[in-house]
Amino acid sequence: MDQALKKQILSLLSKHRIMTIATLRPDGWPQATTVGYANEGLILYFVCGTDSQKAANLAKDNRVSLTIDSDADQLIDIKGLSMAAHAERITDRAEGMTMMGLMFSNYPEQKGIPFEPPKFEDVAVFRVTPKVISVLDYSKGFAHTDLVTL
Incomplete structure (x- = not known):
């Protein structure tokens, strides 16, 4: 991965605290939900209820799509991330507590x-490992994206 692009991705991850994550419901429809997250490098972590629809969806299919972005006053200022990733539930208590912290x-x-x-x-802690990252940056042109496959 190009180091300048990696730096841009890490910068966007550090500037935000929430993401929209889409999981697959049993009926095949995607379900998009807003959750708080933290990251260590390109790996993201989030917490949800053990009996939530997200946790049930991920128990059956751990593929997710997510976005991280924010509103911008000017079209040219739109920047964000979109990812295709796998979400795995953390079952190790020590690791889970560290990630919650x-x-x-x-x-x-x-x-x-x-x-x-x-x-x-009382919660489900998930580790999200990206497989494809799309970096959206309108300052480089309308709807400009750089695609990274990991």
Whole structure:
């Protein structure tokens, strides 16, 4: 992977805290949901309820598509990421707790507000490993994308 492109991807990942992730429902329809995330390099992590539709969908098919972006005042300022990836549930408690801590550290504003993080046993923690990343950058031309296959 081109180092300048990797730097751009990592920069976009670090500037955001939420993503829209699409999983496949049992009836074949995609389901898109907004979740908070954290990343270590190109690997992303998110947490959801153990009885959520996302967790059920991923137990049957771990393929996901996701987007990370934000609104822009000018068309030329649109930048974002789209990924095709695999999401695997983390079953190791120590790893899961570390990743939950990483994710909640993305919200330093939360420190002054009483908040009890969920227990590992009560949530599903997922590791998302990208296979294809599309980098959208309108400053390089309308709907310009750079495609990276991992």
